[in-house]
Structures are given as structure tokens and as C-alpha cells.
Amino acid sequence: MGALYGRTRQFAPANLSDTIAAVSTPLGGGISIVRVSGADALNMLHKIFRPARRVSGYKSHRLYYGHVVDSQGETADEVIVGVMLSPRSYTTEDTVEINCHGGAACTRAVLREVLAAGARLAQPGEFTKRAFLNGRIDLSQAESVIELINAGTDMARRAALRGVGGALKNAVTECRDEVLTILAHIEVSIDYPGELETMSLPEVAERLGAVCGKLDRVMRNAGQGALLRDGLSAVLLGRPNVGKSSLMNALLDEERAIVTDIPGTTRDILRERISLDGVPLQITDTAGIRDTDEAIEMAGVEKARTAAESADLALMVLDGSQPFCAGDMELIEGYRHKKMVVVVNKADLAGPEPEAGTSDLKGLRSAWPVVRVSALKGTGIELLREKIIELLGLGEVAANNEAVICSERNMDALARARAAFMRSQAVAENMPEDIVAIDLAEGLECLGEITGETLAEDLEEKIFAEFCVGK
């Protein structure tokens, strides 16, 4: 069963010469788009479309109003058809986009006629795959299309758009060209030792150093892109009743977590997302951490501890209306290994700063950033946001307009390429040329995986299968 299931989910290698069709919009809107791409797209249009005005020949990038009809001449739907002639289309093939009425019945009726006219149903991502195979975009750009569709914030959208525009492709191609030049020189000096003027090994090392520097920058931009896509996480910790859930609400600016004055009400964990300078931050509210015999609460405390371990940042909440005690310090000490902000809450009850909590807080301040807030009144929350941004280094991400979103696979390929070039650079001073050349070739192979030049076909299939149908 398992094997069969696996096989049915695998798509046979698609025939590139087929004309393909799919619904490119989610069902249920006012308008659906049935997209058709391939050499036969216009012939199919002739068969099923009756334009309202006579058309002597379809022009590229024009819209045509009319009706889709079935083989009996009966109207399937009233539509507007967009025509994009090769090579000026998404796939570079002749493409027809039929804008029909949304809703399952109209959309299916139009798709049915397109298929009856000879089109094959497109596989997931097949339009984008054709754009890649026809050379309009490279693999990194194709993958950025997925990131663009999935972008959850404005900053992630912009970073994905940079990828679609070729930011990763261009950087990788520049490195590849430079290494190819170096490799060519090395190969000449292997084949014709001493005969032709070639790059000296110190020069090879220097130029490889520059390539590695460039890859460092690309990886840094990609790392920041990953932050924009995946975001970071913070966890609210502290004893019961100090105001963790209230603080969560204040950060969300909405009443979501349950607030009560009976200690120990937040028994499970609650997660919400906020945006800090465009970077998504997932905040986890936890049960207060305290010793308890009650089974359900104990499970909550355990979950809090687990959540704390996986979070990027701990927000340690203290009750500022109570004297700072040894228990507080013990709790804080327990998370010494984490990035942490100490949030002294209930500032509205605590009086002006010097008196409240006082000398003990001074000791704290030298080790951790301390922010006084009132979750109830909303004071100090902005300062807390700023502290979090500072501590997680998000300002740098927000200011970087070169951040680019790339897949884990590409991050890995970048790292492997860089490691290979570093190895070549290290041996260039005192090893024969052919040793240097081996690692260069390996690094080039890794870069080619990103642009799609040297990627195994099955992996390629897998990447495009992640797309939705119709893209």
C-alpha cells in the first residue's frame, strides 16, 4: 500500500511539448482564471472561444471579450481572454488566460472545454517549471516564486521578490564565472606548464578569498531572509500571577489570552504572532512556573520549560508590586544560558523606579536588560519592543534591503560551495594545481545546484511538486 501510495503521488516526467491547462485561482472568488500554455494554446482557443467582435488574428498582451462554447455550440461561460504570445509570457510559450466567472460550476465548465480541445491538466508547478526549463528563470528564481506566494509579511514579500528578480541567481553566477576563470587558468598551467602566462598561485588564493567574501555576504543576506520568512520566537516566563498573559495581550494589543487573578489559570501554552520591524515574532504564553502538586498544572509547567528551551528569547516577567525575592533570582538564574529580558510588570502599583524593587534590580541590570512596564496601563511596552528588537538584532534585518529568501537546500549548497573554495584557497600556496582544481570543481557543482545547472532531475521534480497547481 505504502509503495503504491508513494508511486501514485509521484508524477511521471511531464511531456514538455504538451499544451497544459489548469485553474490558477482558488475556487470561490468572483473570477477564476483558467491558464493554458503551449504551442497549441491558440488553436484550442479558436475551437472553444467565440469573441464578441470578429478577430482576424490574436495579438499579444491584449484582452478579448466573448464566450466559451462547447462542441454543440452551447455557451459554457462569458469570459475575458488574455493572450500572451511566445516568448513574452510566464512560461515563454504561447499562453492564454481565460478569466471566467468564479465558482466551481463555471470554472469547471471552462476547464472541461479546454481539456476537450486537447490540453493536458498541468502538474503542480508545471508552468513555473516550463519557465525554468525554457531558460526564462533559473531554479533560484523559480523557488522564490513559492516564497512569494507564501510570504506572510511585507518584508518577506520584498525579499522573495528580490529572489524572483534574480538577486540570488546573479550573485551565484558572478561567483561561478570568477571561479570558472580561475579554474581555466589552473587547467592551462597544468596542461602547458611554464609555457603560457597564467595566474600565479598567490593570485589564485587572493581571488578565491574574494569569492568566499562574496559568498559570506550572500549567506548573510539569505540568513536574514530566512528570519523574515520563519521569524523568531519569544517565551513569557515567570511565576503565576505576575502578569504574563496580560503582557501577551499588551504586546498583541488585543484581548486574546485569558487573564484572571487566580494564580495558575494559563495551563496550556498559547501562541500568537506579532511583527517587530517586519520580522514575525511568535510569542508563547506559558503557565507560570512554580512548584505544584496539581497534575494538570504540573503538565503546564513542564510545557513552559520545554517552550523556554526552544525559544530564541525569554521574557522573564516579575511582579514589580512585590519585593524582589530569592525565588525570582533562582528562576532567572535557571535561564542564564538564554537571551533574556527581565520585565518588571505592574509598574503602576510599584511607585517611582528608585523605590521599587530597588537595590536588587541594580544587580540584575548589570547582567540583563530590565524593562519596567505596566501591562494593564500599556506603559513601557514600546520600550520593551525596542529592547527585543535590539537584543535579537532585528534592526539590522529591517535595514538590510538585500535580504533574500532562499530555501534550506540553497543555504546548504552555498555553505558547501564556500567550504570547497576555502579548501582550495588554503592549499593554493603549497599544493600542486591539480589538487586546487579538485575542490574548485566541487564548489562549482554546489553553485550549479542553486541555479539548477547541476541539480539531479529527481530533486528538481521534488521542488516543483511543492507548488500549487496552476502556478
Ligand SMILES: Nc1nc2c(ncn2[C@@H]2O[C@H](COP(=O)(O)OP(=O)(O)O)[C@@H](O)[C@H]2O)c(=O)[nH]1
Ligand atoms: N495593576 C496591575 N495589575 C496587573 C498588571 N498586569 C497584570 N495584572 C493583574 O495581575 C493578575 C494576573 O495577571 P495574569 O496576566 O493572568 O498573570 P499570569 O498568571 O502571569 O498570566 C490579573 O488580575 C491582572 O489584572 C499590571 O501591569 N498592573
Ligand SMILES: [Mg+2]
Ligand atoms: Mg497566564
